[in-house]
Amino acid sequence: MxxxxxxxxxxxxxxxxxxxxxxxxxxxxxxxxxxxxxxxxxxxxxxxxxxxxxxxxxxxxxxxxxxxxxxxxxxxxxxxxxxxxxxxxxxxxxxxxxxxxxxxxxxxIETEAQAKIQTAIAQGDAERQQILTQARQEAETEIARARAEIQREKDEAILELRGVVAELAIDAAGKIISEELNAERHQHIIDASISRLPAGSR
Missing domain, CATH: 1.20.58 (Methane Monooxygenase Hydroxylase; Chain G, domain 1)
Known part of the structure; x- marks a missing residue:
C-alpha cells in the first residue's frame, strides 16, 4: 500500500x-x-x-x-x-x-507401570511367604496332633497291658496258692501266664 x-x-x-x-x-x-x-x-x-x-x-x-x-x-x-x-x-x-x-x-504411564510391576512382585513375594508360613504351621500342627494321638494310644496300651498283667498275676498267684506245686510246675504256670501277654509287651 x-x-x-x-x-x-x-x-x-x-x-x-x-x-x-x-x-x-x-x-x-x-x-x-x-x-x-x-x-x-x-x-x-x-x-x-x-x-x-x-x-x-x-x-x-x-x-x-x-x-x-x-x-x-x-x-x-x-x-x-x-x-x-x-x-x-x-x-x-x-x-x-x-x-x-x-x-x-x-x-x-511408564513410571506408573513400573510401580505397579514392583508392587505386584512385592505382593507376590508376601503371599508366597504367607503361604509357606501357613503350610509350615499346618504341618507342625498336624505333627503335634499325630504325636499326641500316638502318645494317647501308647498310654492306653500301657494301661491295658497293666490291667492284663495284673489279672494274670492274680490268676497265677491263686493257682500257686491253691496247689502244692513243685518248682517245675511253678515255672510252667509262670511261662503259661507270660505266653498269654500281648506280643509287644514281652
Whole structure:
C-alpha cells in the first residue's frame, strides 16, 4: 500500500513538472520575439495543454478506481498472509505443547507401570511367604496332633497291658496258692501266664 502511494506521488510530481514546462512554453509561444521553444519544435501549446488535462483526468480516474482497489487488494492480501503466518505460529506452538504433554504422559504411564510391576512382585513375594508360613504351621500342627494321638494310644496300651498283667498275676498267684506245686510246675504256670501277654509287651 505504501509503495502504491509512493508511485502515485511520483506520477503527480512528473505531471506537475510536465505541466510547468508546457505552461512556460505556451506563454513563450505567445511572445512576439521569435516564438518559444514549442513553436520552434512545431508543437501547438493548446494541444499540449489539452493533452495534459486529459492525462490528469485519466490519472484521477485511475487513482480513484484502479490504484485504490489495487492498493486495497494488496493490503487485504498482506493482511491475509500475516494472519496465515500468525495462525501457523499458533498451530506450531499448540503442536509443541501437545507433543510435550504426550511425552510427559508417556513418561508418567511408564513410571506408573513400573510401580505397579514392583508392587505386584512385592505382593507376590508376601503371599508366597504367607503361604509357606501357613503350610509350615499346618504341618507342625498336624505333627503335634499325630504325636499326641500316638502318645494317647501308647498310654492306653500301657494301661491295658497293666490291667492284663495284673489279672494274670492274680490268676497265677491263686493257682500257686491253691496247689502244692513243685518248682517245675511253678515255672510252667509262670511261662503259661507270660505266653498269654500281648506280643509287644514281652
Amino acid at each position: 505504501q509503495n502504491t502511494k509512493h508511485r502515485a506521488t511520483n506520477y503527480a510530481l512528473y505531471v506537475a513538472i510536465v505541466m510547468g514546462i508546457c505552461v512556460n512554453s505556451a506563454f513563450a509561444a505567445e511572445a512576439p520575439a521569435g516564438g518559444g521553444l514549442l513553436s520552434l519544435l512545431g508543437i501547438d501549446p493548446k494541444t499540449i495543454i489539452i493533452q495534459v488535462i486529459g492525462f490528469l483526468v485519466v490519472l484521477a480516474v485511475l487513482w480513484k478506481f484502479v490504484f485504490g482497489k489495487v492498493g486495497g487488494l494488496l493490503e487485504e492480501r498482506r493482511e491475509g498472509i500475516v494472519a496465515q503466518l500468525e495462525q501457523l505460529r499458533t498451530d506450531r506452538e499448540e503442536l509443541d505443547r501437545l507433543t510435550a504433554e504426550t511425552r510427559q504422559r508417556l513418561a508418567d
